[in-house]
Amino acid sequence: MRQDDLYINKIDWITIAIYAALVIIGWFNIYAAVYDEQNVKSIFDLSINSGQQLVRIGTAVLIILLIMVADYRLFENLSWILYLVFLVLLLVTPFIGKEVNGQTLSIGFGAFRIQPSEFAKFTTALALAKFMERPSIDLSQPKYQLQVMFIIFLPALFIMLQPDTGTAMVFSAFFIMLYREGMPQWYYVLGLTFVAISLLALGIENNLYLAIGVGVVIAVLILLGKKRWTRIVGLVVLGLLIVGYTYSLDYVVSKLPEHQQNRIMVLFNPNIDPLGVGWNVTQSKIAIGSGGFLGKGYLEGTQTKFDFVPEQHTDFIFCTLGEEFGWVGSLVVIGLFCGLLMRLVMLAERQKNRFSRVYGYCVVSILFFHFMINIAMTIGLFPVVGIPLPFFSYGGSSLWSFTILLFIFIKLDSHRIQLLGRMG
Template identity: 55%
Template sequence: MPQNSRQELVSRGLDWPTIMLYAAMVIFGWMNIHAAVYSGEDLSAMFSLDLNSGRQLLFVGLSMVLIVAVMTTDFKFYDDFAYIIYGVVIVLLLLVLVIGKEVAGSKSWLGVGSFGIQPAEFAKLATALALAKYISIPTVKLERRMEQLTVAGLIGLPAVLVLLQNDTGSTLVFSCFIIVLFREGLPGFYPGLGITAVALLVLTLLIPKLYLSIGLVVIAVAFTILVDRRQRNYIAIGVALVLVLGIVQGVDYFVNDVLQPHQQSRIKVLIDPNSDPLGAGWNVTQSKIAIGSGGFAGKGFMFGTQTKFDFVPAQSTDFIFCTVGEEWGWLGSLGLIGAFMTLLFRITMIAERQKTRFARVYGYGVASVFFFHFTINLGMTVGLFPVIGIPLPFFSYGGSSMLSFTVLLFILLKLDAHRGQMLQRII
């Protein structure tokens, strides 16, 4: 096929609504970074590489280059090289542990001169590809124990390596792939177990252990009585109760003895923000003040006081949503959440229309990563989740995250553009 007609095909097949959404989010994101750091100097400062806003502009430019690179790479590359990309990233993650730079307590930066990247950001992409590659094998069935262990290994390996960098936030992101697995047939028992565990975790933190244990026993007894005599399985209920009580004990032990003090305080602050108002509670309190002071329509672009004057920490990275909330108010929040919802829905739509399992699984991987980042980041800034430092896609300042999220999304769009050809290939 001649080169130009093929290019034509790519642009015709591209999902322009998603690209428009992407562009809008990046521009709005950059405006907020600018508002957060700009403090009334010369307007040309917005291009200065001394400020986060100027550097973010550079990252956006680099993203454009990467988009072109992704688009011009043969669509078969991602399928064929999925494991190799995964392998390279694993090597990088190992390398970081040896020669990485430590920034703010996490040894996650791989630096060449003044240029540095965080391999953990790209590990999500590599994992999504590898997972798609593995699940697309026609004989793989996620109902089977062997396959379940394999996908657990594929996800677990990079997760553990990232954890070893002391980057808890990025580690937790890998749990998002359970959504992909659920879509692809993993028995509902697993996510159910996960939700139960999380629910128990929260309950353990909120309710004294003794009362919770008594409550659980009461529920078990009530359950036994209510169930039809013939279907009673005393052993199963007994085992479940012991397990549940074990989890309660375990969570208690985990929070008080395993977690590091700063992680403990972040969880305790969530339950009672006033327990440490100037320490761990500071972030949450200031973040809520900034967002809450925005009101319905916000204070106006560049008129936020809380974010601009450093009351909110990390206001252009992890807490960028505070600027949105403060300057654009609830309407801005609505717009941002609406944009993410539209994006997530659009991605699942794209995933569902794929003719290959590889592309579909990958699509759900993209959606899951975005969803998880969105949920944890917003949950943290509005005080629903503990402070876990992960960026808000396309909004937070940061080169590695900007580039990796862009590539993550555009590989999907590239695959989507060629969905017709993929079918031919399989046939």
């Protein structure tokens, strides 16, 4: 058997099939989101979003072919260069980019524009994999913990300057990969604790009650300790931290742009202004709920036809699916995403070197974060932060960046036997 035949046989066609299914279903839903029965246009019409997305899908296919014919070592060798290039692009985007709705996210010439923040996800994944491929990297040591966090949060900081809070949040997903690679568990316990306190602080009007309540719970835990002086010191310090954090959180939120404050308020009180700041989420839930079990039928969604949900072809594309295909259609798509994520975990675990495994888990982390947050956003379980549904939402930068992210890993996986001798 020739080496080329062996390489083809090692490609994970199941993952590619799931990718293709999500892209095609997403394309049909983009057409449904812009369908106008008073002025019917073909799904291939380049003057509407579905036609433009088809061109981007064709470009994505070309990108896939380039990745699959390239030398698999190229991505590892260029890891740091790509990371630095997109750091520079992120840094200059606020100065030379095009401003839309108060955000400067894209750069380019004429009609061709890209969002560097989307591509920075896969370059950061490559940089992390390259850094951690060395056997000496031990995430139980503080110096390595600081170094990986610097790699992760530097592009996130530059993205915040645009400002694009939603995309910057995505970089926290890399902590899923770090957990697999041995990051101490106390980081995650501390992180989840602060998330819980933050949600309570935002949801309870009187922070004093929150501070007292959480303080009592922690006090009980500390009093179960063995040494009295550690219990007393710990109680005082944690009490001050809780009170200080809850009040400082109020200050930070008050400094956010008004639209971001509104999104947080809607999360805890969806009915606060259903015709104003709560409109998107309210209409999104109506659209999904009205689909029932089997949906209203393709191109028959009334919420979709009459444009009740803004940005329905991008961040709220899941609404179209829920309304027209109902619970069954939503379950199928969610099942495809879950199947893809489980498949990628399996592929990551079978890698023969640390670079490929770390990169594989980075892919899983990013896709899981996007999938979870986007759907939670459309059903009112998370603030609206402008995170697209992978392979599904309208947009060139989104589709291309996710395609590159995924197919680099598929390429690495197909060469895992050659990488056996380089195990970390």
